[in-house]
Amino acid sequence: MIRPCRLRYAATMETGETETISAPAILTTTESHFRVLLITDLHSDAEERLNEKTRDMVRTFVAHFEPHLVAGLGDLWCGDSHPEAAAMWMRRDLDFLGGLGCPWGLALGNHDWCGDFESFWNTVARTPNAVAPVGDGAGSFRIELRSGSGEPAWDLFFLNSGDAWEVPRRTEWFEAEMTLLRHKRGREVPALCCFHIPTGNYQAVIDGAKTQGVGNESVLGWGDDDGAVADILTRLGLVRACFCGHSHRNDFHFVDRGTLFAYARPTGFGGYGGEDLSKGATELELDMDSGDFRFRSVFLQDEMWCANDWTDSTRLFSE
Numbered sequence: 001m002i003r004p005c006r007l008r009y010a011a012t013m014e015t016g017e018t019e020t021i022s023a024p025a026i027l028t029t030t031e032s033h034f035r036v037l038l039i040t041d042l043h044s045d046a047e048e049r050l051n052e053k054t055r056d057m058v059r060t061f062v063a064h065f066e067p068h069l070v071a072g073l074g075d076l077w078c079g080d081s082h083p084e085a086a087a088m089w090m091r092r093d094l095d096f097l098g099g100l101g102c103p104w105g106l107a108l109g110n111h112d113w114c115g116d117f118e119s120f121w122n123t124v125a126r127t128p129n130a131v132a133p134v135g136d137g138a139g140s141f142r143i144e145l146r147s148g149s150g151e152p153a154w155d156l157f158f159l160n161s162g163d164a165w166e167v168p169r170r171t172e173w174f175e176a177e178m179t180l181l182r183h184k185r186g187r188e189v190p191a192l193c194c195f196h197i198p199t200g201n202y203q204a205v206i207d208g209a210k211t212q213g214v215g216n217e218s219v220l221g222w223g224d225d226d227g228a229v230a231d232i233l234t235r236l237g238l239v240r241a242c243f244c245g246h247s248h249r250n251d252f253h254f255v256d257r258g259t260l261f262a263y264a265r266p267t268g269f270g271g272y273g274g275e276d277l278s279k280g281a282t283e284l285e286l287d288m289d290s291g292d293f294r295f296r297s298v299f300l301q302d303e304m305w306c307a308n309d310w311t312d313s314t315r316l317f318s319e
């Protein structure tokens, strides 16, 4: 049975306070921690039996974890090679997300068919509980988390990495927003980035055997072989953590220049790799006061629910 989220939230669109900062969505909680359930790579272009198994698992995680936000990190309905069916698959997944009973947002994956982007985004935004501000108008946007006092506590950036990272096309909006926000606020607010395709530095750590967690395959960090994206994400020192999807056999993390880079646990039973890495999701808790966070993978293995130990940022960054 699905229990409703206990979150008392307000998801409101605001007019940008300057002409240059785009309007974020705003989520407010009076709780001490903001909980995010990260799901990725549903690949629900698979047979419906597998899709239903995936949906059941996600509903179970939502009922157990009671997230304030479900974040989909791409390759959800897919359909790029079956455009005749893709619109139906997309509608099916949007209905599923809209029926979870809590706010949700998504970053597009390289397989996610969407047709005309503007009408697609309007469709997303009209789906129940969708958190989908216009942002850059091309699938990248910001959610501002506010504490009970009304002060911004975190910025959550969803970035569209496209079919492959392109710099500056996929990063310039983010960079401009971060610079303006810091200038306008006059103080540092921690940020988190969600995107689909890993940045190039993921491959460097797996090559150097410096991963924490499971690294079974090449990360497929398309378009970012020179590591330019991570340079941009870490430049201002405000991004505390990045989570990606895309490589279904990997679930590891590392710290680069004071920023955590991690995988979200692959979720969809219709996606490849389940024989090497059990499907699941990632639970993430953001401290609304200190900027600390912790996360762990939860997964279904031998029909049993399992969870890794929490990885705590206070420990991670002091190691």
Ligand SMILES: [Zn+2]
Binding pocket: 041, 043, 075, 246, 247, 248, 271
């Ligand atoms: Zn995938």
Ligand SMILES: [Zn+2]
Binding pocket: 075, 109, 110, 111, 196, 245, 246, 247
């Ligand atoms: Zn992918």
